[in-house]
Amino acid sequence: MKLPYWVRGDTNAFFGFGINVLVNVLTLTALCIGVVQMPAGDVFGVILPALGIALVLGNMYYTYLARRLARRENRTDVTAMPYGPSVPHMFIVIFVIMLPIYLRTKDPIQAWTAGIAWAFIIGVIVLIGAFVGPYIRKYAPRAALLGTLAGISITFISMNPAGRMWQAAWIALPVFGLLLIGLLTDVRLPFNLPIGLVALLVGTAIGWLGGAMSVPDVQAAAKDIAFAFPHLKVDLLVDGLRDMAPLLATAIPLGVYNFTEAMTNVESAASAGDRYNLRSVLLADGGGAVIGSMLGSPFPPAVYVGHPGWKAAGGRTGYSMATGVVIALLCFFGMFGLLGTIFPTAAIVPILLYIGLLIGAQAFQATPRAHAAAVVAALIPNIAAWATGLLDNALAAAGTSAAQVGISALAGAGVVYDGLRTLGEGAILAGLVLGAIVAFIIDKRFWQAAIFSGAGAVLTFVGLIHAEKVQWNADGPVTLGYLFLAVVCVLFALGKPAPRQPDAEELALERLHTGGNQFTEAPEGGIPEPREKAASTPV
Numbered sequence: 001m002k003l004p005y006w007v008r009g010d011t012n013a014f015f016g017f018g019i020n021v022l023v024n025v026l027t028l029t030a031l032c033i034g035v036v037q038m039p040a041g042d043v044f045g046v047i048l049p050a051l052g053i054a055l056v057l058g059n060m061y062y063t064y065l066a067r068r069l070a071r072r073e074n075r076t077d078v079t080a081m082p083y084g085p086s087v088p089h090m091f092i093v094i095f096v097i098m099l100p101i102y103l104r105t106k107d108p109i110q111a112w113t114a115g116i117a118w119a120f121i122i123g124v125i126v127l128i129g130a131f132v133g134p135y136i137r138k139y140a141p142r143a144a145l146l147g148t149l150a151g152i153s154i155t156f157i158s159m160n161p162a163g164r165m166w167q168a169a170w171i172a173l174p175v176f177g178l179l180l181i182g183l184l185t186d187v188r189l190p191f192n193l194p195i196g197l198v199a200l201l202v203g204t205a206i207g208w209l210g211g212a213m214s215v216p217d218v219q220a221a222a223k224d225i226a227f228a229f230p231h232l233k234v235d236l237l238v239d240g241l242r243d244m245a246p247l248l249a250t251a252i253p254l255g256v257y258n259f260t261e262a263m264t265n266v267e268s269a270a271s272a273g274d275r276y277n278l279r280s281v282l283l284a285d286g287g288g289a290v291i292g293s294m295l296g297s298p299f300p301p302a303v304y305v306g307h308p309g310w311k312a313a314g315g316r317t318g319y320s321m322a323t324g325v326v327i328a329l330l331c332f333f334g335m336f337g338l339l340g341t342i343f344p345t346a347a348i349v350p351i352l353l354y355i356g357l358l359i360g361a362q363a364f365q366a367t368p369r370a371h372a373a374a375v376v377a378a379l380i381p382n383i384a385a386w387a388t389g390l391l392d393n394a395l396a397a398a399g400t401s402a403a404q405v406g407i408s409a410l411a412g413a414g415v416v417y418d419g420l421r422t423l424g425e426g427a428i429l430a431g432l433v434l435g436a437i438v439a440f441i442i443d444k445r446f447w448q449a450a451i452f453s454g455a456g457a458v459l460t461f462v463g464l465i466h467a468e469k470v471q472w473n474a475d476g477p478v479t480l481g482y483l484f485l486a487v488v489c490v491l492f493a494l495g496k497p498a499p500r501q502p503d504a505e506e507l508a509l510e511r512l513h514t515g516g517n518q519f520t521e522a523p524e525g526g527i528p529e530p531r532e533k534a535a536s537t538p539v
Contacts, residue, residue: 011197050296056324086299093299117240119297141371141374142371159386182196183313224337261428388417423466447490466478
């Protein structure tokens, strides 16, 4: 089979996904310099080149996986998984790991070494998860996996860009409209121009004509361009690992978060028709974090939310590798300061809202209609985490905190802060557990619901969900609540009710996405992972 390296749809996906990654790298650059007060030379000369190496290697690997899958299934419509710096992790490593150390020591280098060590630990945990995640994916309902992914997408991926869009709606809304028309309909631009590039250029033109951009800023940023190639920073990593114990409290749950998110993204891709080997994906994520940290980057890369969006945009195997190479070159030459002064933010962020729309819709479209409540249940912990994080940031900006204001005072104003915070801790894993319980109860599969309730109790007891940190008996009342829920499910299971029977629409959906259970082909040199059989008809 002749498999092209580039098709027209790759151009759309490249500009869309490339802009996505571009925004994230611009953001983490600003966080390092503006929040942790890191020297610009270290950021542009070490961190960004290290991240660039991880991104180019990862995206080339995902291109290889896509082409291997295409040849195996004799299809030309396989879309590579998107890969870039993890958005939640870049905020967490800055504000939870690096900033407290900087504020205590006034030493940005010490904060940097702690961030590098934290990213290394994350990578090791994800590598371990590569041998656990496939079994979780096998037994968790699709509604739980896609629902918790939709929760991330709607809150952490979409809401901030949406707010930025309406700060400059005169720039953002025309861009958003062009993306919706070009990516959600069959309308094409004259001469088949790529909609992602056209939307960016239109938004940039409006921003410059409207006076939102500044020529002196561009001239100042152009002076900072310089080439830097990454090299090993093992000494910094070793320095950070000397005080490893405090890092584990966040690294363990976030490592679990990483492989849980990767698992949901693989399920999302499977629902769109591309059934990847989860173990291969997790090994790439963990390896990218380890390699990046050894080169000096505290920002673990990960497989991204949004595969169905790039598939719908026409992306196939070329867009991922092109994005990795281009972003790496921009990192090596320190171009991100200049790009931030050329392109208005409001012209860039609409693509993130588009991805949020698509992933949220997929959670309902690719699951049985009867499981809609389970999808919503999986959304809720992520909404709670986003809401409490927003409240914490607002209070911090006012020079106070929830503890200083008082939980009772917040409750009196209608803000159930303590309950929302508990619900949102470990939101990805909590959403998966809650969504699975609801889905199994809907299906009257009470033994499975009891098992997931027991898993919720164990995860809460050790602090991986519903707790601020990993420790024994992290939240006794919530642990007890899950145990009582498990007892309720067991009592109903003893009555041996007949399981819910799927309707014709659900059976058709199941035939479209999966068959029976089987083991996938092992990655080269790896161990086969259990996965549902691919449908015989390409999607």
